[in-house]
Amino acid sequence: MSNNIIYLGVDLHKEFCQIAVLAANNNITQHRVPTEREPLRDFLGSLGARKCLVVEATGNWYFFHQCVSDMVETFKLAHPLKVKAIASARIKTDKIDAATLARLLRADLIPECYIPTMIEVHQRELLRHRMFLVKQRVQLKCRIRATLMKNGLKPPIKYLWGPNGRRWLDGLDLPPVFRFQIDTMLFLMEEQSRLIGQAEERIAREVRLTPQAKLLTARGGIGEILALTIVSEIGEISRFPSPGKLASYAGLVPSTYSSGGRTLNGRITKQGSRYLRWALIEAAIHAWRDDEKLKRLHARISRRKGRKTARVAVARKLAEQIWTTLTFAKIKGVRYAPPSVGEEIEAA
Numbered sequence: 001m002s003n004n005i006i007y008l009g010v011d012l013h014k015e016f017c018q019i020a021v022l023a024a025n026n027n028i029t030q031h032r033v034p035t036e037r038e039p040l041r042d043f044l045g046s047l048g049a050r051k052c053l054v055v056e057a058t059g060n061w062y063f064f065h066q067c068v069s070d071m072v073e074t075f076k077l078a079h080p081l082k083v084k085a086i087a088s089a090r091i092k093t094d095k096i097d098a099a100t101l102a103r104l105l106r107a108d109l110i111p112e113c114y115i116p117t118m119i120e121v122h123q124r125e126l127l128r129h130r131m132f133l134v135k136q137r138v139q140l141k142c143r144i145r146a147t148l149m150k151n152g153l154k155p156p157i158k159y160l161w162g163p164n165g166r167r168w169l170d171g172l173d174l175p176p177v178f179r180f181q182i183d184t185m186l187f188l189m190e191e192q193s194r195l196i197g198q199a200e201e202r203i204a205r206e207v208r209l210t211p212q213a214k215l216l217t218a219r220g221g222i223g224e225i226l227a228l229t230i231v232s233e234i235g236e237i238s239r240f241p242s243p244g245k246l247a248s249y250a251g252l253v254p255s256t257y258s259s260g261g262r263t264l265n266g267r268i269t270k271q272g273s274r275y276l277r278w279a280l281i282e283a284a285i286h287a288w289r290d291d292e293k294l295k296r297l298h299a300r301i302s303r304r305k306g307r308k309t310a311r312v313a314v315a316r317k318l319a320e321q322i323w324t325t326l327t328f329a330k331i332k333g334v335r336y337a338p339p340s341v342g343e344e345i346e347a348a
Helices: 037-047 061-071 094-106 118-150 163-170 176-209 211-217 224-234 243-249 274-287 292-305 307-331 341-347
Strands: 005-012 016-022 028-034 050-056 074-078 254-259 262-268
Touching: 005 061, 005 094, 016 037, 016 094, 028 037, 028 094, 037 061, 050 061, 050 094, 061 074, 074 094, 118 176, 118 224, 118 274, 163 176, 176 211, 176 224, 211 224, 211 307, 224 274, 224 307, 243 307, 274 307, 292 307
Parallel strands: 005 050, 050 074
Antiparallel strands: 005 016, 016 028, 254 262
16 A cells, blocks of 8 residues: 555535545544535645545535545545444544544445436436425325315315316315415416426436436336436446346345344345335336236235235346346447537537
């Protein structure tokens, strides 16, 4: 190990960073730097040596990465739940956490997170923004139903949110305060639907620019939103050496308890990307209808353990099939994402 390398452990916060600098002589110095681009770059520039840096994956890690990644030789993103030396410590301070990260980095004991590309980050944010808007619209629908219940009203129409349901809601004779509530929430729902439509147009454009997502939409049960979610959450497929590893990353493999020669399998782990797990389970609802292997699997598990368990089993098998599809696409030279995607989106 070269003597001129220094190791930086960063405890990242909203307003400041606590940075522990571990030198070759084992001396640690502590520095508090504002979480701003210029102060961070000035500080790293003042060190004047080869630098390896590690920071935990917190809410603003992406901004920090954009600021300093080009100034360090190695940038590692630590998995916060797996850095046990910090997560299980009885005494926790910013300085102790930063110093612990620096020592783990030097010993090459950092449990790393995958650092997504800029394109993947933007795709994920777009998809999660749409999900946020959809959840808000669902909340508005629930509040309208609650207002109707307070007035003892039962909709005579099964689907309340279509044209007939809207005419019924508009024609209700309600006390002024409840009439105002429903009118306000209907207006907000219309705005939410308009914004959701705009988000879905952007998602469709991203799918057209992402060959892997286009491949997945050819499968039954996977539409544009699910395809882009799966591709952006997976990232570089080569980081998963086997189909089982991808299923494990989605948290769709059973938990295992093994001791004294006895092994028990429990519920799925739900560890990893919850967005990928959601997308695969949503796709599994329809995917088994168009695939004979998945149809047989769904029927077999349904008889033994019920439809919900069968859906999870199909989702796990679907993850394995997707691994094969994306791996062969990479071998055949399908580019993961065009480098000009950001420029094309802006131009559009």
